[in-house]
Amino acid sequence: MIETLLHVALLLALPPLSLGVINKVKAFFAGRNGPPLLQVYFDLWKLLRKGAVYSRTTSWVFRAGPIIGLATTLAAGLLVPLTGAAAPLAFGGDVIAFAYLLGLGRFFTMAAALDTGSSFEGMGASREATFSSLAEPALFLALAIVCIPAGAFSLTEALRALPWADWGAARPVYFIAAATLFVVLLAECSRIPVDDPNTHLELTMVHEVMVLDHSGPDLAFIVYGGAVKLFVFGALLVQLLVPVSTLDLLPGAAAMVGGQLALAALVGGVESVMARLRLVRVPQFLIGASVIATIGVAILLYRGHA
């Protein structure tokens, strides 16, 4: 019971802090002071107290998009273990449900974008479809690298079965999985080098342009949903690099929080030192991540994974 409460509290409360850390790190690289660490919380509070403007072209699909996006991201968050304890909804085969819940959210985000009848949102939906379709194999191959040696197809069990004691032989494959997951995180959460969350030119946006017509509470749900998605992918990545599942409940939670903030700093660093890739190069980037994951799988198979 207490594990579930802690898990839900972390999932609900922490994500905007990661975004704050990213912005602070980017400001540091740019020689600025940057927005306060808790700025995203203030932004969400402001948006939730606003009214809304809806386009006359849109229908219930547009109004449903942000809600389904946030609901699916939260449901996926309930499948990923955050502390040493099992995730609240964990079950055998939840690896697949995790990826497809996020896919459901993407489907309705794209549908809501097409609902506006605007060429900007259509462009964003098209790019989102491209990048997410090419990132899916990379995500699944990385999850396969984690699950197959463990012989367990639940995220909780597979992450618990990571061989922390056997660093020398086993670790390289998990580093490959972590690298692939990092690329997938950058793609799914719309970070540089795949997408630029700060640009305001429609022709260069992907995710930002899909949500151009949302306002008020809808926009709050979308911003918060993006933060939760970053948190959820980050949780997977942190558990591959930090032995959270071997610790007790509270030390595990502290390790997770520390790991997430460190990851946010890393993402901020990556965003500061790189430029966004040309759009035609992004598919190559994503397919490259799949190729790296395939190399990891080949190492697994040839080394034998008994």
Next chain:
Amino acid sequence: MSIGLVLLLVALALLLASALAALLLFRRDSAALAAGSFGALAACAVGLAGAGLALSRESARGASGLRLAWSLPVGGFHLGVDALSAFFLLCVFLVAGLAAVYGRGYLAGYAGQRRLAVPAALFNLLVASMAAVVLARDGVLFLMAWEVMSLSAFFLVTFEDERDEVRRAGITYLIASHVGVAFLFALFAMLAQHAGSFDFDAIAAAGAAPGAGAIFLVALVGFGTKAGFWPLHVWLPDAHPAAPSHVSALMSGAMIELGLYGLLRTLGFLGLPQAWWGGLLIAIGLVSAMTGVMHALGGQDLKRLLAYSSVENVGLATLGIGLGLLGQAHGQPALASLGYAGALLHVLNHGLFKGLLFQAAGAILHATGTRQLDALGGLRRRMPQTALAFLFGAVAISGLPPFNGFVGEWLIYLGAFRGGASLPGSGAVFGIATIAGLALVGGMAAATFVRAYGVVFLGEPRTNIAEHAHEPGASMRVPMFVAAALCLLLGVFPMAGLALVTPAAVAIAGLPSGAAIDAGALLPLTRAALVLLALVGALALLRRWLLRGRPVEQAATWGCAYAEPTARMQYTAASFSQPLLAPFAALLPRHGRLDAPRGFFPESARVEERMGDLAGEQLLVPAARRLIDMLGRVRFLQHGKLHLYLVYILVTLVALLAWQLAQ
């Protein structure tokens, strides 16, 4: 003879009787149509009851049967039902019942323009022959029913035969169908030679034949032509759009799955499979799925897009069968049951949502007169119920929770993960290739159907074709709602689907019934679906509460302050899919024609682009041309001179007599 079989035979009789009644009412279109569709609906209801009873009696061993005398020198009249037949009969009758009701409304739109008695009768004949194919337990009877099925489908496809492309599609379908049947003749000849009889019980009792690999390959080509394996799928994207929509729904939802039924039946005869069979099926499944989804993603014609999507989904089911074969060959019952159960469940799910999508496409065609995606848009204002049904079908076919498509794919994924973990060497490679392939195909399928739904129903109308669209009548809408509701129910409560699939999956894999998948493993899926729905509801209520008392306004879509936005500025279907298909351009030949603007005052310009099919253009058509050239060299034998033909007969008779005497 069990009561299930009796009900199934009654259903068969009802179908044939109502077909005859429709023919007798030749002069009165509406009466013929009514006789045909009510008869079909009643027969399908009885047939569903019979199939359900047969499934529940665990009649995997000792199939109940009916034998009658028959006067042909080969074969025998033997009908019977076992677990595999019962499951496929369930799929056939479910899709056919919904299509029959829909067809009544759809064909009624043609009243006065052409005679409707023959299509109505042919529809019932098609359903009856499909049921007979599944019920047949004798090779010759199976082939006769298969031929009747192919021919009645041909006549239904060429319903509007005054149009060029319909005739061409019909001829392509006929050729493909008969190439397949030729291989099926060879298959049953080989099986009967080993067993000494065409009867399925005798063939099963005869055990593994020495040339099992060759028999498997012949069955693969023969049944693969009907199922639509790459590269034998080229007839599908022409024939399914040309047919009237209720026939397309039946063909895509049930008929091509009978190719998979035949393949599974043959595998049952061949005993313990060899590992390379599973690998070959997985390879074919992956290639079919990827080419199917890519062509669907690039398609401009809604029904052609759906036909390619059927190729993709048959590929996914084949992946499941391949995984099951690998599991059987390596002695892993858990993997085998996951693979087969996933494949069969996907067959059932596909019948439901593909039937739904084709019916919605028919409603769109009926309302607007066009199937071109880029001519439509904003149809949800005029056809809101069809739009909702199409959305359910689109989310289901993309394999997204909480709908039924997700459950079938989930089982296949679990099989692939388990195969990657527990199979030796090359088997594990196939497992992991399945995972990556399924992930890519799933992502592209979701993109395809968001594009189809968004371009057709959302936004603003791109041309004024859609201005007079209207909702179809009740007889066309009710089947769509039933299918959509079943898609959601089977997704939220997948244990029901698993209960339908388990007897057949266990029977194919030859497993003891205890090795079946535990239904409790699917209970968490229901829990997750309900949690998701609860979250959606809670967030919706939260937003409503937040917006209470706050200003909520309506304005135009933001257009970057552009002064004159038009509906033509919306993103088109072609633009939507271009970035995703760009890396795969080598596999998708595009043929275009450009009439460029000329001179200083150009009058008109025109660009036309069409996506071709690599298998047809680069493989099958050149191969067929080479074959025809080769055979042309022997054409001198056909000179038309009667006296020389008599000499041929004389020479052949003498040779046969000499051979007979020499024996």
